[in-house]
Amino acid sequence: MLYSPAETDPNAIAAERQLNTQQYDSAIFSFTQLINVNPGVKELYFNRGLCYSHTSQFAQAIKNFNICIALDSNFKDARYLKALSLEKQGKNDMAILEFQQLYKADKTYDAWEKRIKTYRVSVYLSRNWYYMIAVAGLLIMLMGFAISAAAW
Secondary structure (H helix, E strand, O other), X not given: OOOHHHOOOHHXXXXXXXXXXXXXXXXXXXXXXHHHHOOOOHHHHHHHHHHHHHOOOHHHHHHHHHHHHHHOOOOHHHHHHHXXXXXXXXXXXXXXXXXXXXXXXXXXXXXXXXXXXXXXXXXXXXXXXHHXXXXXXXXXXXXXXXXXXXXO
16 A cells, blocks of 8 residues: 555555565564654554554554554544454454444444444353353253153
């Protein structure tokens, strides 16, 4: 994802090539150098965040996606990848908030709404698992009593 002012910049071309050939550590270094020269270009932070995400450095990825969102609050791709990075960190409540922001911005993309509903169910289950086990235990006991009563 080259940005217009630097399409002919050899450093930008090298960074893009590194990203496209999955040389993520090299690409992180290259994008960092480009950011030092062009700190207001959201695509550079996005690409560096993408590299961090691919190397499972999710906290760093989130920082970069946050900068993208600060530079352009309508940058849906940055918000989406931020949500996925939060998800990978196990921060589902925060990921839900990002997906909700995406849904507010673009209601036509129903996958975000489905993901929000899935998270709500998983959060509910994770918070109430002990009740479900207790109910299952009671049902097993009741079935045992019913079977023994029927045998009489």
